[in-house]
Amino acid sequence: MKLNELHDNEGATKKRKRVGRGPGSGMGKMGGRGIKGQKSRSGVSINGYEGGQMPLYQRLPKRGFTKPNRKSYAVVNLGLIQKFIDAKKLDAKSAITEDALIASGLVRRKLDGIRILAKGDFTTKVDLQVTGASKSAVEAVEKAGGSLTVATPAAAE
Secondary structure, three states, X not given: OOHHHOOOOOOOOOOOOOOOOOHHHOOXXXXXXXXXXXXXXXXXXXXXXXXXXXXXXXXXXXXXXXXXXXOOEEEEEHHHHHHHXXXXXXXXXXXXXXXXXXXXXXXXXXXXXXXXXXXXXXXXXXXXXXXXXXXXXXXXXXXXXXXXXXXXXXXXX
């Protein structure tokens, strides 16, 4: 094999369309844009434009709202906590609090609290103290012989 024999696979590359390069190219003069009009101009975006008619997204009524005081929880799965305990990043003998979860690097920031979900296997006997937990997560921890305490944070006033 020589350098001059190297070539790409068949169909791997596609020739670039050179627009506006004379009548012989088949894409000369107006470059495939037709005559006049909005779409022949440069820098025009007409998504949702319906020719002057009121667009569909404006004809339909608004629905729903965003709750201004909603709570946002950092979510942690039990399987991940088990993984961190196995890697000795969390100490199963002492109580695992939200601060311990942050210090271990499992959670970046607390937000309005940490909520535990039951995804993954959990086998260690451990005392967890968090802001929220799913019913199945509480059952999984108690099945492993531990306890999961859900503490409601004091209302910030």
